[in-house]
Amino acid sequence: xxxxxxxxxxxxxxxxxxxxxxxxxxxxxxxxxxxxxxxxxxxxxxxxxxxxxxxxxxxxxxxxxxxxxxxxxxxxxxxxxxxxxxxxxxxxxxxxxxxxxxxxxxx
Amino acid sequence: xxxxxxxxxxxxxxxxxxxxxxxxxxxxxxxxxxxxxxxxxxxxxxxxxxxxxxxxxxxxxxxxxxxxxxxxxxxxxxxxxxxxxxxxxxxxxxxxxxxxxxxxxxxxxxxxxx
Numbered sequence: 488x489x490x491x492x493x494x495x496x497x498x499x500x501x502x503x504x505x506x507x508x509x510x511x512x513x514x515x516x517x518x519x520x521x522x523x524x525x526x527x528x529x530x531x532x533x534x535x536x537x538x539x540x541x542x543x544x545x546x547x548x549x550x551x552x553x554x555x556x557x558x559x560x561x562x563x564x565x566x567x568x569x570x571x572x573x574x575x576x577x578x579x580x581x582x583x584x585x586x587x588x589x590x591x592x593x594x
Numbered sequence: 595x596x597x598x599x600x601x602x603x604x605x606x607x608x609x610x611x612x613x614x615x616x617x618x619x620x621x622x623x624x625x626x627x628x629x630x631x632x633x634x635x636x637x638x639x640x641x642x643x644x645x646x647x648x649x650x651x652x653x654x655x656x657x658x659x660x661x662x663x664x665x666x667x668x669x670x671x672x673x674x675x676x677x678x679x680x681x682x683x684x685x686x687x688x689x690x691x692x693x694x695x696x697x698x699x700x701x702x703x704x705x706x707x708x
Contacts, residue, residue: 491636520696522699528684528704529596529700529701530686530699532697532698532699535696575637582639584637586634
């Protein structure tokens with residue numbers, strides 16, 4: 488079993504829909520990153536959080552350390568949100584990466 | 595534009611070739627990282643440099659040789675690679691050397707080994 492599990496693995500949505508991507512992990516962590524990877528490879532760090540909730544524009548990330556679970560929400564999704572979203576908990580001294588959720592948003 | 599550049603963006607090499615990947619960060623960060631991303635696999639950390647000192651070598655084969663001449667530049671020297679080394683190689687930097695710091699990624703070099 489992987490230390491980091493993301494669900495769903497693939498997700499398609501219509502423009503405007505509310506999107507939720509889930510991340511569960513099995514190790515103790517002190518923080519968690521959400522990353523966005525566009526076609527072509529470039530990765531952008533979206534959030535780093537260790538408790539509660541953070542919001543940036545249409546993106547919201549939440550984490551429950553006790554339940555070892557984090558979610559990434561996208562409100563009013565848009566085709567430009569199409570990307571792979573990667574959850575990366577920080578355990579001890581390194582990031583552990585999930586395999587990612589591939590999101591496609593259609594107009 | 596994240597402030598981290600990588601060259602080349604694409605590289606095709608034979609198994610007997612020697613090539614180098616270059617990464618440069620313009621953010622004044624002190625830590626730099628090499629990652630490998632193979633198809634359908636999670637990102638794998640290869641090397642970490644903190645203040646030009648290598649602090650992590652994640653059991654990477656010796657055919658990959660990193661070099662960090664200063665805090666702004668990072669190289670990955672490649673020699674006698676195998677086809678299974680074909681992947682996207684990503685460089686990142688962060689302010690400090692802790693993985694909990696926000697990391698800024700370059701666009702990656704897509705490597706194909708024939």
